[in-house]
Amino acid sequence: MFGRFSIDAARYEFDKRLNWRIINTMTDNFSQLIDRFGRRVTYVRMSITDRCDFRCVYCMDEEMHFMPRERLLTLEEIVFLLRAFCELGVEKLRITGGEPLVRRNVDWLIEQVGALKRSTALKELNLTTNGSQLPKYAKKLAAAGMDRVNISLDSLKKDRFRELTRTGELTQVLAGIGAAKQAGFKRIKLNTVIMKGRNDDEIIDLAEFAIDNDLDISYIEEMPLGHVSHSRSESFCSSDFVLAALQNRFDLQSSIVNTGGPSRYYQITGSSSKIGFISPHSHNFCDSCNRVRVTTEGRLLLCLGQEHSMDLRAIIRQYPGDINMLKQAIIESMNIKPKGHDFDIKAQPVIFRHMSVTGG
Numbered sequence: 001m002f003g004r005f006s007i008d009a010a011r012y013e014f015d016k017r018l019n020w021r022i023i024n025t026m027t028d029n030f031s032q033l034i035d036r037f038g039r040r041v042t043y044v045r046m047s048i049t050d051r052c053d054f055r056c057v058y059c060m061d062e063e064m065h066f067m068p069r070e071r072l073l074t075l076e077e078i079v080f081l082l083r084a085f086c087e088l089g090v091e092k093l094r095i096t097g098g099e100p101l102v103r104r105n106v107d108w109l110i111e112q113v114g115a116l117k118r119s120t121a122l123k124e125l126n127l128t129t130n131g132s133q134l135p136k137y138a139k140k141l142a143a144a145g146m147d148r149v150n151i152s153l154d155s156l157k158k159d160r161f162r163e164l165t166r167t168g169e170l171t172q173v174l175a176g177i178g179a180a181k182q183a184g185f186k187r188i189k190l191n192t193v194i195m196k197g198r199n200d201d202e203i204i205d206l207a208e209f210a211i212d213n214d215l216d217i218s219y220i221e222e223m224p225l226g227h228v229s230h231s232r233s234e235s236f237c238s239s240d241f242v243l244a245a246l247q248n249r250f251d252l253q254s255s256i257v258n259t260g261g262p263s264r265y266y267q268i269t270g271s272s273s274k275i276g277f278i279s280p281h282s283h284n285f286c287d288s289c290n291r292v293r294v295t296t297e298g299r300l301l302l303c304l305g306q307e308h309s310m311d312l313r314a315i316i317r318q319y320p321g322d323i324n325m326l327k328q329a330i331i332e333s334m335n336i337k338p339k340g341h342d343f344d345i346k347a348q349p350v351i352f353r354h355m356s357v358t359g360g
């Protein structure tokens with residue numbers, strides 16, 4: 001069993017009629033998803049596959065077992081689920097994985113989800129990708145309404161890139177970044193996980209690459225999600241260390257930009273590029289958390305670093321086409337969103353799910 005909590009779908013049969021009425025009378029434009037701590041949930045990250053063409057050392061173990069296909073949500077189920085969230089007031093969606101662009105017919109999915117902007121509260125549709133499939137998909141995605149794209153890049157050295165991703169080709173990813181720039185997304189951001197002794201000598205080079213290409217860049221602290229083959233406490237590199245290295249080279253102004261995410265941003269003087277830090281260890285961002293995640297198999301995770309969850313796939317499959325039932329379950333799930341996570345890099349792994357299942 002994955003989570004501590006699961007929904008008893010039978011209970012919902014009992015008060016289905018009442019719920020129908022409650023949901024239909026809620027017509028304001030604000031998110032109806034408010035947790036016990038008064039935080040309004042307006043952001044959903046959806047993992048559409050746990051599979052990937054890379055095997056990044058901090059994300060996956062050398063030997064990975066992927067989910068049997070029947071356990072995955074179908075593309076139709078994903079659209080249905082995201083529609084429910086956006087009708088409840090969710091304004092921002094991020095499609096992630098695994099590598100979302102290796103899922104078959106992902107372009108169809110993005111078209112369907114992009115169309116939700118016309119009929120629901122959805123304002124922004126974003127993607128996190130390793131970039132390898134962007135030469136094939138970038139234009140189609142932009143045409144379907146994809147707004148922003150985050151592309152992971154941990155090294156600019158060909159051999160090191162292969163070492164860190166185990167199977168990735170740097171040239172393919174650089175071509176993907178080029179294709180994304182040409183496709184005309186609102187903004188492109190690089191995501192970089194800095195690991196001590198592995199790529200911490202490239203902190204500046206990666207920032208310069210971002211500046212030269214008019215991109216933003218976020219440095220992410222490694223999180224203890226899933227078993228991997230190295231010691232995370234030895235490779236862990238704090239955002240404070242990265243920031244100090246960058247401040248030695250650039251003039252950084254703290255920015256008030258808030259993208260609705262946990263990043264803290266700095267503007268680089270004389271450049272349009274911003275530098276962000278995602279620091280779940282050194283700077284806890286739980287107080288302002290506005291997000292939830294949905295795993296590949298339809299489990300709603302209320303916190304990245306905790307196991308509190310609800311099985312939405314069970315509800316979708318038990319009540320096919322009943323969007324009000326699904327919405328009510330989502331509203332109820334707000335009662336189990338925990339106050340925060342308590343990552344400890346020394347105890348590994350804290351959470352047995354890999355990021356590829358959770359959706360980073």
Ligand code: SAM
Pocket residue numbers: 052058059096097098099100128129130150151152191192193220221222223224225355356359360
């Ligand atoms: N495959 C896509 C990619 O790599 O961008 C999307 C999924 S990946 C899980 C999303 C993000 O999570 C990537 O930027 C990756 O660097 C980051 N990530 C994966 N495992 C991580 C970990 N253990 N700690 C911190 N970041 C991690």
Ligand code: SF4
Pocket residue numbers: 052053054055056059060097098099130152355356
């Ligand atoms: Fe794949 Fe992204 Fe995980 Fe790397 S970080 S293994 S690209 S899912």
